[in-house]
Amino acid sequence: MTGPVPRHKTALSRTALSRPLTTALEDSLLDGDCTLFDYGCGRGTDIDHLVRMGISASGWDPAHRPDAPREPAGVVNLGYVLNVIENPDERVTTLRAAWELAEQLLVVSARMTWDAKGFRGRPSGDGFITGLGTFQKFFTQDELRTLVQETLGAPMLVAAPGIIYVFRDPMRAHGLLAERTRRRTLPPEPWICEQLYQEHRTVLAPLVDFLTRRGRLPKGDELRTGQILRHFGSLARAFGIVATTTGEQHWERARERATAELLIFLALARFEGRPRFTHLPRTIQNDVRELTRTYKQGCVRADRLLLASGKRDLVHLAISASAVGKQTPTALYVHSSALFHIPPVLRVLEGCARAFVGVVPGANVVKLHRDESRVSYFSYPEFGRVPHPTLATAVTVDLKSRTVDFRDHRQSDNPPILHRTEEFLSPDDERCAGLKATTEAEKAAGLYEHPERIGTLDGWRGEVARCGERLDADFFRRIAGGPGAV
Structure with missing residues (x-):
C-alpha cells in the first residue's frame, strides 16, 4: 500500500x-x-x-x-x-x-x-x-x-x-438477513378473568415471546422449557392455555406473519446465492420444517414472491391493497416503522433495494414506485416532532439499471416538505392522533385548497400566510416556522 x-x-x-x-x-x-x-x-x-x-x-x-x-x-x-x-x-x-x-x-x-x-x-x-x-x-x-x-x-x-x-460463516450472514426481515411485535394482553394464565404469567412469558416472534412452538433447545413442563406437563397444553386466554386468531395471524417473513428471507437470500438447508441457522431450519414443510417448497414459494416483486401489475395491485402508507398515482410512501405492515410483495421489492444499497442511514420514509423498479429512501430528521418535516437527503435505487442516486437538500433554502404525515404511519402508531388532528385543523383553515402550491417550504409558508386570518396565533406559529416548527 x-x-x-x-x-x-x-x-x-x-x-x-x-x-x-x-x-x-x-x-x-x-x-x-x-x-x-x-x-x-x-x-x-x-x-x-x-x-x-x-x-x-x-x-x-x-x-x-x-x-x-x-x-x-x-x-x-x-x-x-x-x-x-x-x-x-x-x-x-x-x-x-x-x-x-x-x-x-x-x-x-x-x-x-x-x-x-x-x-x-x-x-x-x-x-x-x-x-x-x-x-x-x-x-x-x-x-x-x-x-x-x-x-x-x-x-x-x-x-x-x-x-x-x-x-x-454463512449462517451469520443468513441469520442477520433473517433478523432484518422479522417484525418486532408485542403479545396481546391476556383476559383478566383467566386465572390460570395470570397465576403462571411469569412462567409462560418466554413461551409467549417465542410464539410471538416465530409463530410456532419451540423445538429442542430453542427455549428453556423446564418450568413450563413442570407446571403444565407439555408445551402443547401450555400453548392451549395461552391461545384460549389471548385468542386463537391472534396466533393464527402470528403464524401467517412468521411464514411471510420466512418466505421474504428466502427470497432475498437468493441475491448472494441461496444457502443449503444445512447452512441455515438451526432456528430457521425449524421454521422451514414447521411453516413450509420442506425447504424445497419454501424456496418455490419464495421464488414466486421474488418474481412477483418484479411484475409491474402485481406491484401496482399490492400498493393499492396496502393497509398502511400514503398512496399517490405514482407511488406508495410509508414510514420505516410501518414497513412490516405492507404486503409481502412490496417488502420483497424494498428488500431487493436494501440488499443492493444496505440500510440507508437516517432514512425514515420509503417510496415504492408503482410503474418503475425503483425504491427511494428519504430522510426527514424532524418527522413526528413537527407537523411538516423538511427533506434532508434522498437515495434512490434503480433495480433495473442497478444504479444509486443521492440528493442532498440540507443546504437548500426551499426544501421539499411533508403534509398529512399521519398517513405514512401504521394506524396503531401513537403519533397518529396528534398528527391527524393537525391535518384536520389545516384542512378546515383552507390550507389544502391549492395542493400544487404546498410541496416546498416556501410554498407552504405562502399558503399559511394567505390563510393567516383563519388561524389562531399559536396554531399559526406552530405550522408556519416559529419555535419548534419546521
Missing part, C-alpha cells in the same frame, strides 16, 4: 467512531467479547474509540503504524482504504490480505460516487488526484459489491451504502 502517491495525507483524525464500525456495533457484530483489527487504520482514532468502549482493538497502517504486526482478529475493518489505492490490482491484493486476517467478519467500506459532487480534482486512471496530491476513487454501489464478491467469493451482506459485511 505504498507508492508515489502520498496516501498518508488522506488519514483523518476522527472525533467519533467511523460510520462502518458504528454500523457493525448497531448490528451487534462488535462487542466486548470479540477482537478487532483495523487494516489501514490511519492515525488510529477508531482504535482509540473502541478501546475506550471496552473492545480489544489494534491496527496497522503503512504510513502511521508501519511496524505494527498484522495479526488475525475476529473482525477486520478495511475502512475507506480501497478509495486511496490508485492501482486496481493492488486494491484486489489489499482486499484479499485483509480477508486473510478476518476470522469471522470483514467490514469493507468505500466512498461513493455521490461523495464526488462538488469535488475538485484532476482525472487519473479510474479516479482523481486531489489538491493535496492524493488519489481518490469513488465507487458506485454495484461496483464495490462486484469487487468484493468477485475477489473474495464469500458470503456477504450489504450493510449500508458503501459498507459491506463479508462473513466466514
Whole structure:
C-alpha cells in the first residue's frame, strides 16, 4: 500500500467512531467479547474509540503504524482504504490480505460516487488526484459489491451504502438477513378473568415471546422449557392455555406473519446465492420444517414472491391493497416503522433495494414506485416532532439499471416538505392522533385548497400566510416556522 502517491495525507483524525464500525456495533457484530483489527487504520482514532468502549482493538497502517504486526482478529475493518489505492490490482491484493486476517467478519467500506459532487480534482486512471496530491476513487454501489464478491467469493451482506459485511460463516450472514426481515411485535394482553394464565404469567412469558416472534412452538433447545413442563406437563397444553386466554386468531395471524417473513428471507437470500438447508441457522431450519414443510417448497414459494416483486401489475395491485402508507398515482410512501405492515410483495421489492444499497442511514420514509423498479429512501430528521418535516437527503435505487442516486437538500433554502404525515404511519402508531388532528385543523383553515402550491417550504409558508386570518396565533406559529416548527 505504498507508492508515489502520498496516501498518508488522506488519514483523518476522527472525533467519533467511523460510520462502518458504528454500523457493525448497531448490528451487534462488535462487542466486548470479540477482537478487532483495523487494516489501514490511519492515525488510529477508531482504535482509540473502541478501546475506550471496552473492545480489544489494534491496527496497522503503512504510513502511521508501519511496524505494527498484522495479526488475525475476529473482525477486520478495511475502512475507506480501497478509495486511496490508485492501482486496481493492488486494491484486489489489499482486499484479499485483509480477508486473510478476518476470522469471522470483514467490514469493507468505500466512498461513493455521490461523495464526488462538488469535488475538485484532476482525472487519473479510474479516479482523481486531489489538491493535496492524493488519489481518490469513488465507487458506485454495484461496483464495490462486484469487487468484493468477485475477489473474495464469500458470503456477504450489504450493510449500508458503501459498507459491506463479508462473513466466514454463512449462517451469520443468513441469520442477520433473517433478523432484518422479522417484525418486532408485542403479545396481546391476556383476559383478566383467566386465572390460570395470570397465576403462571411469569412462567409462560418466554413461551409467549417465542410464539410471538416465530409463530410456532419451540423445538429442542430453542427455549428453556423446564418450568413450563413442570407446571403444565407439555408445551402443547401450555400453548392451549395461552391461545384460549389471548385468542386463537391472534396466533393464527402470528403464524401467517412468521411464514411471510420466512418466505421474504428466502427470497432475498437468493441475491448472494441461496444457502443449503444445512447452512441455515438451526432456528430457521425449524421454521422451514414447521411453516413450509420442506425447504424445497419454501424456496418455490419464495421464488414466486421474488418474481412477483418484479411484475409491474402485481406491484401496482399490492400498493393499492396496502393497509398502511400514503398512496399517490405514482407511488406508495410509508414510514420505516410501518414497513412490516405492507404486503409481502412490496417488502420483497424494498428488500431487493436494501440488499443492493444496505440500510440507508437516517432514512425514515420509503417510496415504492408503482410503474418503475425503483425504491427511494428519504430522510426527514424532524418527522413526528413537527407537523411538516423538511427533506434532508434522498437515495434512490434503480433495480433495473442497478444504479444509486443521492440528493442532498440540507443546504437548500426551499426544501421539499411533508403534509398529512399521519398517513405514512401504521394506524396503531401513537403519533397518529396528534398528527391527524393537525391535518384536520389545516384542512378546515383552507390550507389544502391549492395542493400544487404546498410541496416546498416556501410554498407552504405562502399558503399559511394567505390563510393567516383563519388561524389562531399559536396554531399559526406552530405550522408556519416559529419555535419548534419546521
